[in-house]
Amino acid sequence: MALLFRSSIDSEARWKPQLTRLMPELQVRIWPEIGDPAEIDYALVWRPEPGLLASLPKLKLILSLGAGVDHILCDPELPSGVPIARLVDPYMTDAMSEYIVLQVLRLHRQDLDYRAQQQAEIWRELDQKNAVERTVGILGFGELGQDAAHKLTQLGFDVALWGRHPRSVEGLLGFHGSAGLPALLARTQILVCLLPLTGETAGILNARAFSMLPNGAALVNAARGGHLVEEDLLDALARGRLSAAVLDVFRDEPLPAGHPFWHHPRIIVTPHVAAATHPPTAAPIILENIRRFEQGRALLHQVDVARGY
Amino acid sequence: MALLFRSSIDSEARWKPQLTRLMPELQVRIWPEIGDPAEIDYALVWRPEPGLLASLPKLKLILSLGAGVDHILCDPELPSGVPIARLVDPYMTDAMSEYIVLQVLRLHRQDLDYRAQQQAEIWRELDQKNAVERTVGILGFGELGQDAAHKLTQLGFDVALWGRHPRSVEGLLGFHGSAGLPALLARTQILVCLLPLTGETAGILNARAFSMLPNGAALVNAARGGHLVEEDLLDALARGRLSAAVLDVFRDEPLPAGHPFWHHPRIIVTPHVAAATHPPTAAPIILENIRRFEQGRALLHQVDVARGY
Numbered sequence: 001m002a003l004l005f006r007s008s009i010d011s012e013a014r015w016k017p018q019l020t021r022l023m024p025e026l027q028v029r030i031w032p033e034i035g036d037p038a039e040i041d042y043a044l045v046w047r048p049e050p051g052l053l054a055s056l057p058k059l060k061l062i063l064s065l066g067a068g069v070d071h072i073l074c075d076p077e078l079p080s081g082v083p084i085a086r087l088v089d090p091y092m093t094d095a096m097s098e099y100i101v102l103q104v105l106r107l108h109r110q111d112l113d114y115r116a117q118q119q120a121e122i123w124r125e126l127d128q129k130n131a132v133e134r135t136v137g138i139l140g141f142g143e144l145g146q147d148a149a150h151k152l153t154q155l156g157f158d159v160a161l162w163g164r165h166p167r168s169v170e171g172l173l174g175f176h177g178s179a180g181l182p183a184l185l186a187r188t189q190i191l192v193c194l195l196p197l198t199g200e201t202a203g204i205l206n207a208r209a210f211s212m213l214p215n216g217a218a219l220v221n222a223a224r225g226g227h228l229v230e231e232d233l234l235d236a237l238a239r240g241r242l243s244a245a246v247l248d249v250f251r252d253e254p255l256p257a258g259h260p261f262w263h264h265p266r267i268i269v270t271p272h273v274a275a276a277t278h279p280p281t282a283a284p285i286i287l288e289n290i291r292r293f294e295q296g297r298a299l300l301h302q303v304d305v306a307r308g309y
Numbered sequence: 310m311a312l313l314f315r316s317s318i319d320s321e322a323r324w325k326p327q328l329t330r331l332m333p334e335l336q337v338r339i340w341p342e343i344g345d346p347a348e349i350d351y352a353l354v355w356r357p358e359p360g361l362l363a364s365l366p367k368l369k370l371i372l373s374l375g376a377g378v379d380h381i382l383c384d385p386e387l388p389s390g391v392p393i394a395r396l397v398d399p400y401m402t403d404a405m406s407e408y409i410v411l412q413v414l415r416l417h418r419q420d421l422d423y424r425a426q427q428q429a430e431i432w433r434e435l436d437q438k439n440a441v442e443r444t445v446g447i448l449g450f451g452e453l454g455q456d457a458a459h460k461l462t463q464l465g466f467d468v469a470l471w472g473r474h475p476r477s478v479e480g481l482l483g484f485h486g487s488a489g490l491p492a493l494l495a496r497t498q499i500l501v502c503l504l505p506l507t508g509e510t511a512g513i514l515n516a517r518a519f520s521m522l523p524n525g526a527a528l529v530n531a532a533r534g535g536h537l538v539e540e541d542l543l544d545a546l547a548r549g550r551l552s553a554a555v556l557d558v559f560r561d562e563p564l565p566a567g568h569p570f571w572h573h574p575r576i577i578v579t580p581h582v583a584a585a586t587h588p589p590t591a592a593p594i595i596l597e598n599i600r601r602f603e604q605g606r607a608l609l610h611q612v613d614v615a616r617g618y
Contacts, residue, residue, distance in 0.1 A: 094439050094465055101464065102414035109411055114579050115424075121571045123563035123580040130403055130587075154463050155410065156403055254432035262430045270423050271432040278439075 002039045003290075004056065006031035007046035007065055010277065015044070018283035023290070042290055047071040054079050061085065061293050063286050065277055067092065067144065069303050070197035070224060084303040085289050089282045093147050096275035099222055100148040100192055103246040103268070104157065107190050107218040108134050112244050112266060131156035137188030139204065140195040140223065141167050141174060142309075144275075148194065160184055164200070185212035190220065197224035198308030207232040210241055218244040222274040225250040230261070237266050248274040311348045312599075313365065315340035316355035316374055319586065324353070327592035332599070351599055356380040363388050370394065370602050372595050374586055376401065376453065378612050379506035379533060393612040394598050398591045402456045405584035408531055409457040409501055412555040412577070413466065416499050416527040417443050421553050421575060440465035446497030448513065449504040449532065450476050450483060451618075453584075457503065469493055473509070494521035499529065506533035507617030516541040519550055527553040531583040534559040539570070546575050557583040 003019070003026055005012050012030045019028050026042075029035055031052070040056045046065040053062060054077040062084040064072060069086055072078065106112075110126050117124060136152055138145045141163030149159045149172050160173040162184040167174050175184040185191070191213060195201045205221060206229040219242060221228050230251060236242040246268040247261060253272055261267050289300050303309060312328070312335055314321050321339045328337050338344055340361070349365045355374040362371060363386040371393040373381060378395055381387065415421075419435050426433060445461055447454045450472030458468045458481050469482040471493040476483050484493040494500070500522060504510045514530060515538040528551060530537050539560060545551040555577040556570060562581055570576050598609050612618060 091439060094441070095437070098414060098418060098440055098464065102411065102418055102420070105407060105411035105414065109407060111411070114582075115577075117580070118571060118578045121566055125580055125582050125585065128404070128582065128585060130400060131407055132403070151464060155407065155460060257430055262427060268424075269427045271426070271434055273423075273434050273437065276434065276437060 001025055001041050001290075002027040002029055002035070003042040003044055004029050004031060004034055004040045005044050006048045006052065008048075009046055010065060014279045015283065018279040019287065022283055023287050026287075026290070042293075044286060045072060048075065050075045051077045053077070053082070061290070061299075063087070063289060064303075065282075067275070068196055068224065069309060070226070073303075073305065073308060080305075083293075083299060084305065085299050086301040086303055086309070087277065087282055087285065088143055088301045089278065089285055091278045091281035092275040093143055095278070096144050096194070096222065097148045097151045099248065099270075099274035100194070100220065101151050101155065103220045103222075104136055104152060104190050104192065105155070106268070107220070107244055107246065108157075112268070116265070132158065134158065135160070135187050135189045136192060137162065137184045137190070138192045138194060139184075139201075140193065141169075141176075142194070142196075144194045146172065148192065160187060181209075182212050185209055186214070188213055188217060190218050193219070193221045193223045193227050195223050195227060196309035197226045200308070202226045203229050205229065205233070207235065210236040213242070215241065216243045218242060218246075220246045222248045225253065233267075234260060234264075237264070242266075244268075246270070248272055310334055310350050310599075311336040311338055311344070312351040312353055313338050313340060313343055313349045314353050315357045315361060317357075318355055319374060323588045324592065327588040328353075328596065331592055332596050335596075335599070351602075353595060354381065357384065359384045360386045362386070362391070370599070370608075372396070372598060373612075374591075376584070377505055377533065378618060379535070382612075382614065382617060389614075392602075392608060393614065394608050395610040395612055395618070396586065396591055396594065397452055397610045398587065398594055400587045400590035401584040402452055404587075405453050405503070405531065406457045406460045408557065408579075408583035409503070409529065410460050410464065412529045412531075413445055413461060413499050413501065414464070415577070416529070416553055416555065417466075421577070425574070441467065443467065444469070444496050444498045445501060446471065446493045446499070447501045447503060448493075448510075449502065450478075450485075451503070451505075453503045454501075455481065457501065469496060490518075491521050494518055495523070497526060498523055499527050502528070502530045502532045502536050504532050504536060505618035506535045509617070511535045512538050514538065514542070516544065519545040522551070524550065525552045527551060527555075529555045531557045534562065542576075543569060543573075546573065551575075553577075555579070557581055 016028045037056050038058050041060050044063045059082050064086050135158045138161045141161045145161050152159050162175045166176045205227050244266045248270045261269055325337045346365050347367050350369050353372045368391050373395050444467045447470045450470045454470050461468050471484045475485045514536050553575045557579045
């Protein structure tokens with residue numbers, strides 16, 4: 001049994017020992033040293049080269065190295081009929097919620113203003129509401145959105161979520177579909193994007209969405225750079241329509257030198273670190289999916305390719 | 310019935326309407342226009358002038374405008390025998406926990422490093438643990454410490470508290486007394502101070518305490534500036550013994566121009582804003598204490614002057 005490992009950002013040294021320790025019978029082959037392509041059963045990948053997966057004639061299952069699969073589905077030669085599984089790891093979910101809670105609290109507590117005051121040696125108290133008086137809207141009603149919503153709710157925030165389809169989760173206020181989006185935006189002072197990147201969600205953070213938010217709202221994007229129309233954000237910040245943005249993901253990563261986000265006084269940039277994969281907890285989940293496939297059982301978090309996640 | 314209002318930092322315009330709306334029979338007299346001192350029954354104060362309280366011959370009860378009373382007890386002419394009540398307002402407790410969670414998450418997620426990287430246009434992922442692998446130690450086992458501990462625990466942090474006396478609260482790990490302090494410090498990567506300022510706690514954040522923390526630990530002080538030996542903090546940061554500090558309170562407030570904290574790359578300064586008093590929620594609590602006094606019932610949060618809080 002052989003697994004191809006190919007990540008454009010992650011080191012095989014973090015993964016191979018975890019995988020082989022738990023499943024010694026699995027041969028882990030590191031791209032480009034893949035041996036005979038016809039021997040590859042499984043592919044564990046992040047943004048594989050277009051055509052790489054199609055070059056594996058006996059490929060049984062594609063395993064994503066992240067929660068999203070846009071980096072796989074964008075391959076124009078993606079073999080049809082090979083199942084794809086997302087990686088849903090509670091450790092990564094917790095990490096994402098840490099990031100979201102930190103950034104929402106930062107915006108709520110006017111941290112950008114207080115940092116600027118410190119630089120200027122200004123001692124001035126700003127008017128401050130409590131979380132119970134602050135609305136947060138989360139785009140994305142999956143594992144990540146729900147976990148962040150619960151943790152923000154525990155801190156007192158007035159949270160609502162939006163997803164493609166109606167969902168009912170105890171204690172969470174939900175909106176859905178194209179009709180529900182304006183309603184969510186209208187009530188949202190801090191907007192958080194945790195959506196999968198699909199044809200429907202690409203560019204969803206645009207001038208039209210920003211115009212539906214209350215004046216001075218703020219944005220946290222921890223999903224994909226493709227959700228954001230970067231020019232629209234810069235324009236909304238310049239006009240004061242939005243007050244601030246925290247961005248972990250970008251159209252081009254690494255964020256290019258000289259990009260206006262780097263030195264914008266109202267933008268926080270982090271280098272795609274909100275929820276890094278964590279081999280010690282993720283490897284058992286990935287191997288469980290391989291076992292399930294071998295035994296003909298239902299996969300964990302299998303992707304609906306037509307839906308895009 | 311007359312109440313003297315005197316705050317060195319807060320405006321009577323925020324308080325008087327809230328108090329008189331709820332208790333129209335209460336005359337609110339704003340210092341220095343106090344009228345006949347012998348008519349004053351109650352004093353609602355923040356850092357009153359030394360001797361002011363002693364000049365009120367019929368004073369029945371002293372009400373603090375904050376959770377701490379060090380600003381009252383430091384008056385050398387403080388009349389003995391007049392009861393003193395702290396202000397414990399769940400709204401302020403929530404605000405304090407927001408601040409603590411924000412700052413602990415900031416330190417946990419290496420925000421100072423990521424801000425410096427953004428300034429230098431550096432795209433680099435740093436090794437990151439999850440909260441479950443991060444120890445937080447809270448000095449102070451009162452309302453504020455317990456609320457912050459619960460909320461940090463919900464985010465996964467490994468939290469312990471320290472107080473003067475043993476306490477048992479479900480789900481919280483406690484240490485106490487002078488023997489328990491080294492044990493708490495030895496297990497604490499992020500140290501949070503929420504103690505009352507008393508003769509026993511003044512200067513507790515000193516070189517000796519820092520030397521008991523794991524190397525590279527970080528500090529959040531949201532209690533009183535008098536808890537911290539400022540020179541010891543600067544020395545510990547210079548030697549790398551501590552990695553960072555977030556300070557909301559200072560020996561001298563406002564923090565003086567040119568103070569080394571303002572521009573220190575490993576110190577976050579906020580201008581005593583962690584948990585501001587909030588008249589809409591605090592006024593009913595203060596008036597409840599006046600009613601209790603009038604009816605001869607037990608006061609809320611009466612101070613033990615000998616203990617200091």
